[in-house]
Amino acid sequence: MNDADIRAVALATLKSIAPEIEEAELRPERPLRQQIDLDSMDWLNFLLGLHEKLKLEIPEADYAKLVTLDDLVAYLSAKLR
Amino acid sequence: MIEFKLPSLGADMDEGKLLEWKVKPGDAVNKGQVVAIVDTSKAAVDVESWQEGTVAELIVAPGEKIPVGTVLATLLEPGEKPGAMRPAPKSAGLPPSAVPIALATPVAASAPASRRMVSPAARKHAQEHGIDIDTVPGTGPRGAVTREDVEAAVRAKPTAQPAAAPLDKSAEMRRAIAAAMARSKREIPHYYVAESIPMGTALAWLTQENAERTMAERLLPAALLLKAVAVALTRFPELNGFFRNGAFQAAAKVHVGVAISLRQGGLVAPALLDADTKPLTRLMQELTDLVKRCRAGSLRSSEMSEPTITVTNLGDQGTEAVFGVIYPPQVALIGFGRIVVRPWAENGGLKLMPAVTASLSADHRVSDGHRGALFLMALAELLQHPEELNQ
Numbered sequence: 001m002n003d004a005d006i007r008a009v010a011l012a013t014l015k016s017i018a019p020e021i022e023e024a025e026l027r028p029e030r031p032l033r034q035q036i037d038l039d040s041m042d043w044l045n046f047l048l049g050l051h052e053k054l055k056l057e058i059p060e061a062d063y064a065k066l067v068t069l070d071d072l073v074a075y076l077s078a079k080l081r
Numbered sequence: 082m083i084e085f086k087l088p089s090l091g092a093d094m095d096e097g098k099l100l101e102w103k104v105k106p107g108d109a110v111n112k113g114q115v116v117a118i119v120d121t122s123k124a125a126v127d128v129e130s131w132q133e134g135t136v137a138e139l140i141v142a143p144g145e146k147i148p149v150g151t152v153l154a155t156l157l158e159p160g161e162k163p164g165a166m167r168p169a170p171k172s173a174g175l176p177p178s179a180v181p182i183a184l185a186t187p188v189a190a191s192a193p194a195s196r197r198m199v200s201p202a203a204r205k206h207a208q209e210h211g212i213d214i215d216t217v218p219g220t221g222p223r224g225a226v227t228r229e230d231v232e233a234a235v236r237a238k239p240t241a242q243p244a245a246a247p248l249d250k251s252a253e254m255r256r257a258i259a260a261a262m263a264r265s266k267r268e269i270p271h272y273y274v275a276e277s278i279p280m281g282t283a284l285a286w287l288t289q290e291n292a293e294r295t296m297a298e299r300l301l302p303a304a305l306l307l308k309a310v311a312v313a314l315t316r317f318p319e320l321n322g323f324f325r326n327g328a329f330q331a332a333a334k335v336h337v338g339v340a341i342s343l344r345q346g347g348l349v350a351p352a353l354l355d356a357d358t359k360p361l362t363r364l365m366q367e368l369t370d371l372v373k374r375c376r377a378g379s380l381r382s383s384e385m386s387e388p389t390i391t392v393t394n395l396g397d398q399g400t401e402a403v404f405g406v407i408y409p410p411q412v413a414l415i416g417f418g419r420i421v422v423r424p425w426a427e428n429g430g431l432k433l434m435p436a437v438t439a440s441l442s443a444d445h446r447v448s449d450g451h452r453g454a455l456f457l458m459a460l461a462e463l464l465q466h467p468e469e470l471n472q
Contacts, residue, residue: 020344033398037344040301040396041372051296060291060299 006054006076010069013049017042028069054080083134083156089149090121090385091350091408094257097121098146099153108136110156115381117153122257123349124375128382134158146228206231254347262406269324269412272450273404275440276457278464280420284435286467302420303394304365306437308470309463310392310415311335311356317456319448320413320441321389329412329447338388338408339368341375349375350391350408351384361471395419402438412444413453415460 001009011023018036026035038046047058047066056079058066066072087097097119104116115127116136134156141153157163206228207214217234219226265271283305291299314321314335322331335357338350353359353367374380393405394417403416418438425434439460441453463470 018344037398039342039398040303041369044299044301045369045373048296057296060288 001054001080003073003077006080007069007073009053010050010072010076013046013053016049017046026069028073031067032069032072033067050076056080082137082161083132083158084152085116085130085132085154085156087119087147087149087151087153088128088382088386090119090126090382091123091261094121094123094149096146096148097126099141099143100125101143102139102154103127104136104139104154106136106138110134110136113383119382121385122253123347124378124380126380126382126385130156132156132158134161137163207234210235251346254343258347261408265406265409269407269409270445271407271442272445272453273440273442274450274453274457275402275404275438276454276461277423277436277438278457278461279425280435280437280464283464283467284420290471298362298365300361300365301368302437303396304361304368305464305467305470306394306417306439307337307339307353307356307368307392308359308361308364309460310390311337311353312463312470313456313460314390315357316459317448317452319452320443320456322412322447323389323410324412324444324447325410332389334389336387336389338391338411339371340391340393340405341372343376349380349385350388350393351375351380352388354383354387390415392417402440404440405442407442407444412447414442416440416442 007028011026014032014036015021015023018038021036026032032038033043043063047063050056051058054076056076058079062075066075090097100118100120102117104110104114110116110130110133112131112133113129116130117128119126119128137155137157139154141147141151147153206212207217210231212231212234214226214231217226217230220230280302284302287300287302287305294300318331319329321335322329324330334355336352336354337356338352340348340350342348351371353364353371356364359367371380371384388408388411390411390413391405391408392415393403395403397419399419401421402418405414405416407414416439418440420435420437422433423436425432425436427434439457441457443453
C-alpha cells in the first residue's frame with residue numbers, strides 16, 4: 001500500500017465520521033482537528049476505523065504525533081512497512 | 082386493557098409524528114421492546130413499551146402527527162382475553178391529532194369562562210404559520226381549538242400573505258431547543274458554582290489503563306468524569322431529580338443525560354441509564370454506542386425521557402469552562418471544560434498540573450450554593466481515586 005492509498009483510506013474513514021468535509025478544502029499540512037470539527041469521540045472512532053481497515057495498532061502514546069493528515073499518512077506508512 | 086400513549090421525550094417535545102409501527106395486532110410485546118418509531122423535533126426515536134402484553138389495536142396510523150399523551154395503541158394485559166373490554170374510543174370520533182391534551186385535566190369549576198383550551202399541536206401550528214391563536218374559533222370538544230381549526234385559519238389567510246414555508250429539521254430542532262431553554266431561564270432560578278479539579282492522577286491512571294487495553298476498549302476522560310458525577314450524585318439527591326407541579330421529586334436512580342452535539346447543528350441529551358452502578362468499560366461502551374446512534378438518528382425513548390441530570394462536556398476542543406442551562410424539569414446541570422495544563426500550587430511549591438473546570442448550574446428552589454459547592458468538592462475528591470470509579 002503506497003502513501004496515496006493510505007491517504008485515500010484515511011480520507012474515506014474521515015468522511016464516514018464527518019460526511020460534510022470537502023476533500024479539496026483540506027490542507028494536509030495543517031492540524032486536522034482545527035479544520036474539521038472532530039470531538040474526542042470522533043477522533044477515537046476515526047483512529048478505530050483506521051485500525052480496522054489497515055489492521056494495525058495505534059498506541060495511545062502516539063496520538064499526539066498525529067496532528068496533520070501528512071503526519072498521519074507518514075506514521076501509518078512507517079507502521080505498514 | 083393497556084393504553085399505550087405517546088410519551089414525552091423531553092421538555093421540548095409537545096408532539097411527534099408516527100413514522101412506523103414495529104408491531105401488529107396480535108403480536109406479543111415485552112417490556113422494553115421497541116414498538117414504534119416516532120419523529121420528534123430532534124430525532125427519530127425508537128419508542129419502547131413499558132408494559133408486557135399483546136397488541137389489540139393500532140389506533141394511530143403512520144404519518145399522523147399527534148400530541149404527547151395521545152393513545153397510540155391498545156394492548157391486552159397478560160391473561161386478558163380479546164373483547165373482554167372494548168378498545169378505547171378514538172376520542173369521540175376525532176382523529177388523535179385533534180385531541181387537546183388539556184382535556185385530560187378536569188377543568189376547575191372556578192376557571193374563568195373565557196379560558197380556552199388549545200391543543201399543543203394547534204398552538205405549534207399557529208406559531209409556525211403566524212396565526213394569532215386567540216383569533217381562531219374552536220370547534221373541538223367544549224370549544225377547544227384543534228389543529229384542524231388552525232389549518233382552516235391558515236387556509237383562510239389572504240393569499241397576499243403566503244403561509245410560512247414548513248420548517249426544516251434543523252430549524253425545527255433549534256425552535257425546540259429555544260423553547261426548552263427559554264422555559265428554563267424563565268422558570269428556574271439558576272445558581273452557579275465552579276471548581277478547578279486537578280486531573281493529574283486521573284489522567285496518569287487512564288494512560289496506564291489504556292496501555293493495557295485494545296484500541297476498541299480504551300477509555301476517554303469523559304467516561305471517568307461521567308462516572309464521578311453519577312457516584313457523587315448518590316450523595317446529593319437534591320441535585321438528581323425533577324421539579325414538577327411546584328415540588329421537587331428526587332429520582333430513585335441516576336440516569337445521566339449526555340449533551341451530544343450533532344454535526345448538522347443542534348444537540349440532544351440522551352441518558353446513560355444507572356450510570357453510578359456501571360464499571361468504566363461498560364460506561365465507555367454505552368457512551369460510544371449512544372453517540373453513534375445519536376448521530377445516526379436511532380435513539381430509544383427510555384434514553385430520551387429519563388435523564389435525571391445532564392452533563393455537558395466540551396472535551397479537548399472546547400473552551401476552559403462552560404456554565405449550562407438546566408434542562409427542565411431537571412434541577413441541575415454539570416459542565417466540564419477542556420482539560421488544560423496549568424501552574425498549580427501544592428504543598429508550598431509550584432508545578433504543572435492538568436486540570437478541568439467543573440461547573441454546576443442548579444435550581445435554587447431545590448438546593449443552595451453551599452450544597453452545590455460540596456457536590457463539586459465531592460466530585461473533585463472522587464476524581465483523585467480513579468481506580469475506585471472502575472467498579
